[in-house]
Amino acid sequence: MPYDPSAFPPFAVTVDLVVLTVRRHALCALAVRRGEPPFQGRWALPGGFVRDDEDLSQAAARELAEETGLRAYGPAAPDQDNGAHLEQLATYGDPKRDPRMRVVSVAHLALAPDLPAPRAGGDASNARWAPVEELLQQGGYGRDGEPVAPLAFDHAQILADGVERARSKIEYSSLATAFCPAEFTVGELRRVYEAVWGVALDPRNFHRKVTGTPGFLVPTGGTTTRQGGRPAQLFRAGGATLLNPPMLRPEV
Amino acid sequence: MPYDPSAFPPFAVTVDLVVLTVRRHALCALAVRRGEPPFQGRWALPGGFVRDDEDLSQAAARELAEETGLRAYGPAAPDQDNGAHLEQLATYGDPKRDPRMRVVSVAHLALAPDLPAPRAGGDASNARWAPVEELLQQGGYGRDGEPVAPLAFDHAQILADGVERARSKIEYSSLATAFCPAEFTVGELRRVYEAVWGVALDPRNFHRKVTGTPGFLVPTGGTTTRQGGRPAQLFRAGGATLLNPPMLRPEV
DNA sequence: AGTGTTTATCGTCAGGAAGACGACTATGAT
DNA sequence: ATCATAGTCGTCTTCCTGACGATAAACACT
Numbered sequence: 001m002p003y004d005p006s007a008f009p010p011f012a013v014t015v016d017l018v019v020l021t022v023r024r025h026a027l028c029a030l031a032v033r034r035g036e037p038p039f040q041g042r043w044a045l046p047g048g049f050v051r052d053d054e055d056l057s058q059a060a061a062r063e064l065a066e067e068t069g070l071r072a073y074g075p076a077a078p079d080q081d082n083g084a085h086l087e088q089l090a091t092y093g094d095p096k097r098d099p100r101m102r103v104v105s106v107a108h109l110a111l112a113p114d115l116p117a118p119r120a121g122g123d124a125s126n127a128r129w130a131p132v133e134e135l136l137q138q139g140g141y142g143r144d145g146e147p148v149a150p151l152a153f154d155h156a157q158i159l160a161d162g163v164e165r166a167r168s169k170i171e172y173s174s175l176a177t178a179f180c181p182a183e184f185t186v187g188e189l190r191r192v193y194e195a196v197w198g199v200a201l202d203p204r205n206f207h208r209k210v211t212g213t214p215g216f217l218v219p220t221g222g223t224t225t226r227q228g229g230r231p232a233q234l235f236r237a238g239g240a241t242l243l244n245p246p247m248l249r250p251e252v
Numbered sequence: 253m254p255y256d257p258s259a260f261p262p263f264a265v266t267v268d269l270v271v272l273t274v275r276r277h278a279l280c281a282l283a284v285r286r287g288e289p290p291f292q293g294r295w296a297l298p299g300g301f302v303r304d305d306e307d308l309s310q311a312a313a314r315e316l317a318e319e320t321g322l323r324a325y326g327p328a329a330p331d332q333d334n335g336a337h338l339e340q341l342a343t344y345g346d347p348k349r350d351p352r353m354r355v356v357s358v359a360h361l362a363l364a365p366d367l368p369a370p371r372a373g374g375d376a377s378n379a380r381w382a383p384v385e386e387l388l389q390q391g392g393y394g395r396d397g398e399p400v401a402p403l404a405f406d407h408a409q410i411l412a413d414g415v416e417r418a419r420s421k422i423e424y425s426s427l428a429t430a431f432c433p434a435e436f437t438v439g440e441l442r443r444v445y446e447a448v449w450g451v452a453l454d455p456r457n458f459h460r461k462v463t464g465t466p467g468f469l470v471p472t473g474g475t476t477t478r479q480g481g482r483p484a485q486l487f488r489a490g491g492a493t494l495l496n497p498p499m500l501r502p503e504v
Numbered sequence: 505a506g507t508g509t510t511t512a513t514c515g516t517c518a519g520g521a522a523g524a525c526g527a528c529t530a531t532g533a534t
Numbered sequence: 535a536t537c538a539t540a541g542t543c544g545t546c547t548t549c550c551t552g553a554c555g556a557t558a559a560a561c562a563c564t
Contacts (some may be wrong), residue, residue: 009304010262013345013356052261052354056345091343091358093265093308102304104265104356106343187540205523207542212521229540230530245521439511457552459513481511482559497550 011093012103015060016047016155018089018162019068019110021129022179022195027166028129029159030067031151035126038099039152043135045159046127047105060086060108067127070112084112085178089162097154109162111178132163167196172246174216177237183220185232186210199250209247215240263345264355267312268299268407270341270414271320271362273381274431274447279418280381281411282319283403287378290351291404295387297411298379299357312338312360319379322364336364337430341414349406361414363430384415419448424498426468429489435472437484438462451502461499467492 019030031043046067050059061072064086072086086108093104134148136156141147150156170176170193177184179192190206210216217235225231271282283295298319302311313324316338324338338360345356386400388408393399402408422428422445429436431444442458462468469487477483 008264008301011265011302011356012260013263013265049260050263050345050356053347055347056343056356088342090340091308093302093358095305095307104263104302104308104358106345106356185541202523202525203541204525204543208544209522211542225531225540227540228532229538230542232541248522250523437512454552454554455512456514456554461551463513477511477560479511480561481509482513484512500551502552 009102012098012101013050014047014103014105015050015056015063016045016092016105016107016158017060017063017067017110018045018107018159019064019084019112020132020162020166020179021112021114022192023114023129025191025195026131026133027163027196027198029132029135029163031128031130031135032067033126034152042149042152043130044152045107045155050106056088056106057086057108060088060106060110064108064110068112070110072110084110085175086110089158089165092154092158094154105158107158107162109165111166111175113179113181115181132159136160136163167249170196170247171249172243174237174241174243180237183222183224183234183236185224185227185234186217187227187232189217189235193247197249201250213240213243214238216243261354264350264353265302266299266355266357267302267308267315268297268344268357268359268410269312269315269319269362270297270359270411271316271336271364272384272414272418272431273364273366274444275366275381277443277447278383278385279415279448279450281384281387281415283380283382283387284319285378286404294401294404295382296404297359297407302358308340308358309338309360312340312358312362316360316362320364322362324362336362337427338362341410341417344406344410346406357410359410359414361417363418363427365431365433367433384411388412388415419501422448422499423501424495426489426493426495432489435474435476435486435488437476437479437486438469439479439484441469441487445499449501453502465492465495466490468495 017030021028021030030046032046034040034042034044046063048059048063050056054062057074064070064072064084068084070084073083074086089107089109091104091106095102097103097105135151136159137148138150151159166175176189176192176196179196180188186207187203189210190201190203193206194201215238218238220234220236222234223231224234269282273280273282282298284298286292286294286296298315300311300315302308306314309326316322316324316336320336322336325335326338341359341361343356343358347354349355349357387403388411389400390402403411418427428441428444428448431448432440438459439455441462442453442455445458446453467490470490472486472488474486475483476486
């Protein structure tokens, strides 16, 4: 049976990326400045059209590489240097979300360690890491005194959903290690939790919890003193992906 | 700036539904028989094209009503009689998932109480509730001796993802009540958990847990004896949506 | 009426995990 | 030498769970 193009309305399909990292004790997201209407000059999440022969996850990985140079590792691939965790987040398809045409956007969530300098088309002024509270706040002024405009399209909602996903997922999975470099200390991992949740955690109980969970951390044998104070043991992420029992997020 | 249709490839966008219920102590999903190629005669998940002026959740709710007569209540709407919980599950967009054309499907998950007789276009033989293990098993024969063919398209994967979402979500949310009628007993709720997880739970510990979690259940004052044995208190779902601490799923 | 069966509900006890927090260790800075 | 900083090991109490005994209230038999 030949297919009848008039039987369904045509859609444009895009992927948008919520790329999160932890910088200077704050959860930050990658934002790019729009060069063309609509929302010209406003900040938005990176993203682009899905190509004709691409799977959704491929398109997301391609966009991630284009914007950050990060390679994606999915649920099956092992942790790699200079790699980022990538997973599908949710899909947004309000008929009016793009004034030009009917666009359905499959949002993805990427978690990356700190370091990679933003590069969007080689122009650094058009991409930046910004604290998520700054990107999500409505109106007012940012830390640099620049007036804050809301993100383009429905990207504030997408970012909020991505942040919430990350916050809840580090409770019951070892995903927080995706924010850390290949080797890291217990203290660095704790500061990731503190930045993502916005709370302070007891260093002693945290240490007991993460070192006592089998498969979460494997010691590399080395130590480091890069944080000052007593040298700390170095670990890398273990094979475990699910934490049981989970890490408990303190109330309020 | 006028939009350029040649700048992006056109997609068809559909919604597919994983509709789950508990019947006869088994987790069952709604399946419909395909009346046309491809996969003519095979079982598939209900679904259809998203219309030009519809949001994704609207399209999913419409399809759900068409197939089952169930009204959907989302995250914000209160529990209703003859209503079903509906949430977005994930999006599937492999370029080859539909041999006819490029189709991106936004799968949704619906949880409904038992009872509604399937009706797909008024023909009962083209829709049925089937245990999820039966729909997911590869080859072999079903309980009725009929040979089992795999679900059409990638619907086995979608169903598996939906079942896994349901199994994990009743751990930390009060969503299991979506499988129950408006008023239900602790025993009925326990049998929901047992059917979804495929395990046996201790009735005494389960009773202590659910009645001890604030906001999970509110007694209606009535009692019932429809399960035989001593009359049981009737409850309805309370306002709480998140269970803290969660209900623990027994190992293995 | 009595007995058994079924389901519901209450109670007890031991073990594990988490929060609070004291104490000690090993580095760099002053 | 002293202090500040960060890491690591223990202790104690409290809460939650799993295992399981015991009682309660219905129905189905004989």
